[in-house]
Amino acid sequence: MRALVTGGAGFAGRHLLAALERAGHEAVGAGLPDGHGRPEHGAWHDLDVRSEPACRALLGELQPGWVFHLAGFAHVGRAEADPQACLAVNFGGTRAVLEACLAAAPRARVVLVSSAEVYGRVKPDELPVTESQPLRPATAYAVSKAAAEMAGHHAAARGLSVVILRPFNHIGPGQSEDFVASAFARQVARIEAGRQEPVLRVGNLAAVRDLLDVRDAVQGYLRAAEAGRDGAVYNVTSGDAVAVKDLLDTLLSLSEARVSVQPDPARMRPVDVPVFHGSPERLLADTGFRARLDLRRTLSDVLDYWRARETTSVERR
Amino acid sequence: MRALVTGGAGFAGRHLLAALERAGHEAVGAGLPDGHGRPEHGAWHDLDVRSEPACRALLGELQPGWVFHLAGFAHVGRAEADPQACLAVNFGGTRAVLEACLAAAPRARVVLVSSAEVYGRVKPDELPVTESQPLRPATAYAVSKAAAEMAGHHAAARGLSVVILRPFNHIGPGQSEDFVASAFARQVARIEAGRQEPVLRVGNLAAVRDLLDVRDAVQGYLRAAEAGRDGAVYNVTSGDAVAVKDLLDTLLSLSEARVSVQPDPARMRPVDVPVFHGSPERLLADTGFRARLDLRRTLSDVLDYWRARETTSVERR
Numbered sequence: 001m002r003a004l005v006t007g008g009a010g011f012a013g014r015h016l017l018a019a020l021e022r023a024g025h026e027a028v029g030a031g032l033p034d035g036h037g038r039p040e041h042g043a044w045h046d047l048d049v050r051s052e053p054a055c056r057a058l059l060g061e062l063q064p065g066w067v068f069h070l071a072g073f074a075h076v077g078r079a080e081a082d083p084q085a086c087l088a089v090n091f092g093g094t095r096a097v098l099e100a101c102l103a104a105a106p107r108a109r110v111v112l113v114s115s116a117e118v119y120g121r122v123k124p125d126e127l128p129v130t131e132s133q134p135l136r137p138a139t140a141y142a143v144s145k146a147a148a149e150m151a152g153h154h155a156a157a158r159g160l161s162v163v164i165l166r167p168f169n170h171i172g173p174g175q176s177e178d179f180v181a182s183a184f185a186r187q188v189a190r191i192e193a194g195r196q197e198p199v200l201r202v203g204n205l206a207a208v209r210d211l212l213d214v215r216d217a218v219q220g221y222l223r224a225a226e227a228g229r230d231g232a233v234y235n236v237t238s239g240d241a242v243a244v245k246d247l248l249d250t251l252l253s254l255s256e257a258r259v260s261v262q263p264d265p266a267r268m269r270p271v272d273v274p275v276f277h278g279s280p281e282r283l284l285a286d287t288g289f290r291a292r293l294d295l296r297r298t299l300s301d302v303l304d305y306w307r308a309r310e311t312t313s314v315e316r317r
Numbered sequence: 318m319r320a321l322v323t324g325g326a327g328f329a330g331r332h333l334l335a336a337l338e339r340a341g342h343e344a345v346g347a348g349l350p351d352g353h354g355r356p357e358h359g360a361w362h363d364l365d366v367r368s369e370p371a372c373r374a375l376l377g378e379l380q381p382g383w384v385f386h387l388a389g390f391a392h393v394g395r396a397e398a399d400p401q402a403c404l405a406v407n408f409g410g411t412r413a414v415l416e417a418c419l420a421a422a423p424r425a426r427v428v429l430v431s432s433a434e435v436y437g438r439v440k441p442d443e444l445p446v447t448e449s450q451p452l453r454p455a456t457a458y459a460v461s462k463a464a465a466e467m468a469g470h471h472a473a474a475r476g477l478s479v480v481i482l483r484p485f486n487h488i489g490p491g492q493s494e495d496f497v498a499s500a501f502a503r504q505v506a507r508i509e510a511g512r513q514e515p516v517l518r519v520g521n522l523a524a525v526r527d528l529l530d531v532r533d534a535v536q537g538y539l540r541a542a543e544a545g546r547d548g549a550v551y552n553v554t555s556g557d558a559v560a561v562k563d564l565l566d567t568l569l570s571l572s573e574a575r576v577s578v579q580p581d582p583a584r585m586r587p588v589d590v591p592v593f594h595g596s597p598e599r600l601l602a603d604t605g606f607r608a609r610l611d612l613r614r615t616l617s618d619v620l621d622y623w624r625a626r627e628t629t630s631v632e633r634r
């Protein structure tokens with residue numbers, strides 16, 4: 001199958017392109033030319049998803065069987081500071097991709113990668129969150145993703161094959177240190193390399209999160225493309241809830257370094273939900289997807305990723 | 318209570334301003350200067366809700382206790398033809414009002430008037446629709462309203478008192494003939510006045526709808542402002558399902574005119590749901606709201622409204 005991945009140079013996009021190639025598909029990435037550098041796998045096209053004509057031209061030319069729409073403004077905190085910019089990409093860009101598919105590649109199946117952030121502040125008795133939980137987005141980022149989902153339903157009502165995914169927190173090698181596991185692991189690697197005093201700065205350790213290895217997550221995306229129902233919404237989740245404190249302890253157990261842990265107010269999210277995890281049942285039932293990598297394995301790979309970068313020259317990064 | 322009604326010159330807005338005055342509140346309408354003409358009740362301010370600075374200035378000056386946000390692009394068919402214009406008002410305008418409240422009138426309670434269209438195509442086993450039904454908007458109009466709801470949740474998460482209402486179909490005197498009861502009633506009045514051949518053109522008569530008199534609906538809005546829960550979403554509905562065919566028969570029974578009925582493809586909605594009605598239980602439980610006017614009474618008033626216009630000079634309209 002020819003599969004286009006928007007946001008193909010992003011964290012999940014790179015892993016998805018690699019997984020598509022490994023599964024024998026024709027992987028094509030697209031994204032901003034001044035993005036994160038060309039991914040190692042798949043062909044590449046420059047694309048700003050905010051431009052519907054550009055989307056239409058590319059989709060018309062490629063006629064992909066699958067479009068994985070991952071391009072987006074990914075940082076919750078920065079979205080809160082500039083909601084218009086976030087909306088322009090996450091909502092406007094999604095609308096552009098969908099309208100372009102309807103116009104130029106109407107037989108494509110579109111896998112819209114939304115976010116579990118759309119659920120907002122869930123109450124303890126609403127856990128684990130199922131897909132029928134009402135959306136109560138509590139951040140500008142979540143509003144942009146929820147609005148994008150709505151555009152997905154509108155396209156589905158007009159005959160496009162659309163599957164909507166709500167990934168919970170992804171972690172894995174290659175993720176930016178804006179996210180908790182990378183932030184911790186990079187600090188550990190820097191401490192090991194003697195580049196940082198042995199103090200690890202942390203946000204809210206009490207938070208309990210649903211952490212899924214990105215390499216599992218992209219398998220979930222692939223299974224959703226293959227076997228998801230038209231118009232359906234799926235959580236993409238490990239099904240496990242992990243306290244950030246336990247993540248930190250596991251990570252520290254993987255290192256010989258002696259580290260003291262210090263709270264850092266700057267690392268606290270503006271809106272925080274104490275416990276948040278999702279039900280994996282619907283995607284499992286419809287596609288057979290189940291996460292396979294355990295947290296220790298994931299954190300070991302994340303730490304190795306940062307070790308490789310922190311023990312070589314700073315210039316190489 | 319000082320109550321601002323955006324879209325105050327619209328169909329529901331005028332009725333709401335009148336109801337607020339009757340209930341002893343200080344009613345203030347706001348809307349586009351080139352709108353539908355000044356309402357008869359309440360003070361008035363020109364306002365384009367797409368302008369956040371304009372919203373901020375007005376809200377800061379007025380410091381209303383309640384803000385009923387009704388301003389919007391109201392026609393489903395025209396929204397489909399120009400989704401950007403619809404989004405700019407219904408989503409952009411709602412965001413502007415909410416952000417302006419947060420900045421300049423943070424103690425106001427905002428009643429966001431969304432629409433039951435956000436539910437999209439519901440299956441027979443999902444009827445009557447409750448507020449926990451997943452949103453699957455099937456029109457550009459519904460996307461804009463669903464996105465506006467998401468902005469409402471975001472504002473609520475930041476401390477604003479927000480109540481979200483999903484009215485089902487409103488009917489009543491003063492409604493534009495873009496809507497079915499007015500379209501039929503005006504034709505009957507024209508036939509009675511000898512201004513139209515005795516042929517009544519109709520859309521899909523099989524459709525079953527939830528029709529609420531606008532005078533009841535605005536009582537529901539008022540009760541929601543008084544007693545709704547912060548952050549809650551409420552259907553505003555009669556709780557009854559009526560076939561459009563029965564509406565037509567009731568209307569014809571109110572007239573002496575002999576009328577033949579003819580299907581008109583131009584009156585068919587682009588996306589149609591055969592049966593659609595909502596559960597009134599949540600708003601009833603939280604606020605005691607219950608619709609009081611029966612359909613025959615409503616249709617009689619709608620017919621009288623059009624008779625008054627079709628028997629006087631065309632210039633007066």
